Amino acid sequence: MKLASRLSNLGTENAFEVLNEVNRLKAAGRDIISFAIGEPDFDTPDNVKQAGIRAIKDNFTHYSPSAGILPLREAIARHIANTRAIQVTPDEVVVTPGGKPIIYYILHALVNPGDEVIYPNPGFPIYESVIRFTGGIPVPAPILEERDFSLDTRELEKRITPRTKLIILNSPHNPTGGMLTPQDLKHIAELACRHDLWILSDEIYSRIAYAGSFASISSLPGMQARTIILDGFSKTYAMTGWRLGYGIMPQELAVHIARLITNCESCTNTFVQYGGLEALTGPQAFVEGMVAEFKARRDLIVAGLNSIPGVSCKVPKGAFYVFPNVTEACKKLRLADGKALQQYLLHTASVAALPRSAFGERNTGETQEYLRFSYATSRENIVKGLERIAQAMALIP
Template sequence: MKFADRMSLLGTENAFEVLAQVKKLEAEGRQIVSFAIGEPDFDTPENIKVKGQSAIDQNYTHYAPSAGIMELREAVANHVSKMNGITVGPENVVITPGAKPIIFHTILSLVNPGDEVIYPNPGFPIYESVVRFVGGKAVPVALREQRGFSLDPEELESKITEKTKLLIINSPQNPTGGIIAEQDLQKIAELAVKHDLWVLSDEIYSELIYEGEFKSISSFPGMKERTIILNGFSKTYAMTGWRIGYGVMCQPLAELMARLVTNSDSCVATFTQMAAVEALTGPQTAVQEMVQELKQRRDVIVNRINQIPGFSCLTPKGAFYVYANVTKACQMLGLPSSRELQQKLLLEGNVAVLPHTSFGSRNEGDSEEYVRFSFATSLENIHEGLDRIGRVMETVKSS
């Protein structure tokens, strides 16, 4: 059987491969503590579930406009206008089945074969995957621990060429939990205007911030027209299975994206969209409580990780990830990379984490090893999982 050549260019999200391995081990009777999947362990708030159920009862079960129902597009526009400090309307909004399609549709709409796209590394692996899939050149820009994993504008500028078409940023960031400092965002915005770049701003974790306030690059002068804002409901409202997200962009691009939705998905489930309206316009108490709980977990996991021999980490300012430096742990165990450490922790310690290779190749000149912990799990699991990792590291002393 022959497949299209382009399929060899399409990557994957390695977290799901680790999840499959975890499920296999659990089926064999092992109890795995997983820090691998970036999914809130909270339930969707009750008012949102009730709205979704009532929407089905009211027969919101038919086709909707490809760009989304007007009620939701208006709610998104109002929310983004308030949160980002810009003025947008429903004509700027496209609703998609999850936020990930906005990555795909943005790159399909803007990137020709040979165009260059700069993306954060380490970062969400789908950025690089889709750029390569459409024939673009994926150009990584490093996020370094010594800068708090904030993108360096000077390094970014060194990556820009006459072929650069699009810049992707993610703040708060997966996998590091880092936030791009406001002064860095301003410089990045100035570079985008100077070099006439589109910017895809992945803001999916924008409401999961533990210190300071969220700042969107779309709010800087000249940026609203050239920024595609990506956001959704999966993380903030624990709605991963509802599959609903959105993009906010200039109207001409929104019309093109809606056409892509027509050609791919037709539309998002209408009752899911009604539930999303309730998410944005209803009580936000559940979100506030979730953020407070995640902050408590963050403080615990950071403290515990930094007590494990060979492990160290910064305190993430947003999202629900800790990106731990395990260079010394690998050396202590005689392992060549974090990939082997990840396997050792899983197979010998019954703990699942993700190696830095799940988030891109090593940046040029870097030699550090990292693993990502998701703390979207209970405090009980955090303590148990880190106890198990501690016992794996204790074998170094006893050997």
Template structure:
């Protein structure tokens, strides 16, 4: 779940201003390898482009090693790094995040924030400081737990007829190929499977098209699972899916 380097460069036109990357990625759980980041950096410098790097899942890595495009030569001047506390410190809903940008952009970011969210609550700012300066053992324990849940979910999905799933390298999502399941059930695509699993199995998933329109030539069907839940819930969900599609 990465990209075709030749296709990326071919898509750049004189109108292109920015490349946006998200690694580790939602919905696939894919992690861009260093070689891909090298290429993006080269293209950004060559074509004088900005890069916005969404690294909100950077601490949730399993079998890969996280690498930031910000570390490449010449990228500090043209990168907008976006991160936050929601994923690493389980502070979703506290709406606390940050960006790393050139100093001359700070005033523009301040105007944007002032007119969109007004200000960040004081207690969440203190919580953010405590999260950054405090022990990180809890993060390591959480990631280890996510890895166990990932393995349970992916192994279980691959035992269900019509489901094929790669093990994500980061974040807490699994992006399963359900082309076979759709055909077996006589469904048109992942959107109908999404409804089917909700109504027949009581399991909530998101179809591929929830994350953007199909691209030309795309024929496979996918749904996204989230394993940021208990192992017992994952086990129960797998059992329900298997019963509903068998």
């Protein structure tokens, strides 16, 4: 089969590969406790589901504008204005089927072959994948444990060259749960203004923050005009399967992103958008309760992991992931690396996690081993999984 050479530059999201392996083991009769997939285990709120059902019954089943229905864009503009302290109009909002299309379309709209894009590493693997697919040059910036998994802005500054076009930020951060500090954001903003750079700020976990309030770089002086905010409904409202996200960007750019949508999918599902409208404008008690439960689960899993010899786990400040250092555990079990430990836990302890290698190649000089655990599962499963891990760690393969 003769395929386009560009496909060789396209990566994947390893969480789904592990999920497929977990499902195969479950189908074979194994009882697997999975901490692998980054998806809230809560059901979509009933008022949101009912809004989607009403929209279908009311025949909102036809095309909508490529940028999204006006009522939803107006609601998103109000929400962003209230939470980021910036002025936003509906013309600066583009609605997409999930958050990933914003990454894909923004990189295609801004990055020419040979342009450099700085992104967090470890980080969401789709960043690097799409940078390469556009012909851009991915430039990883280290996310370091010794900085509580906040981006090292001094290292970021060293990576800026005349070819740098865009910096990708993600706070709260996947896979570590770290968050950018106000000082970090200020430094990055200064760099962006000095070097005339775009910022793609992935804020999909903005409502799931535990330590202090969330802050967006778009709120800083001079930054709204050069920032694209990525946000959506999947994580905040347990709507992953609905596929509904959005971007906030200068109107001149939004016109081009809407045209890309016209060429690719025409529009985002119309009745799904009405579900999103209800999510954003309806009662928010669900979100508050879910975040409180995630915080309790975070405390449970962090304490449990830190009680296991060979494992050291920082307390994440946001999202629903922990990123424990398992270097000593690998040595204790005589395993080559975190990937080997991930496979060992899956097949020996029936516990699924993701290795550091699922989130990008190692940074230069990086020697530590990590696993990512998503605590978007019940407290009962967390306790049971921790018990299995502790038992497996006591064995020598």
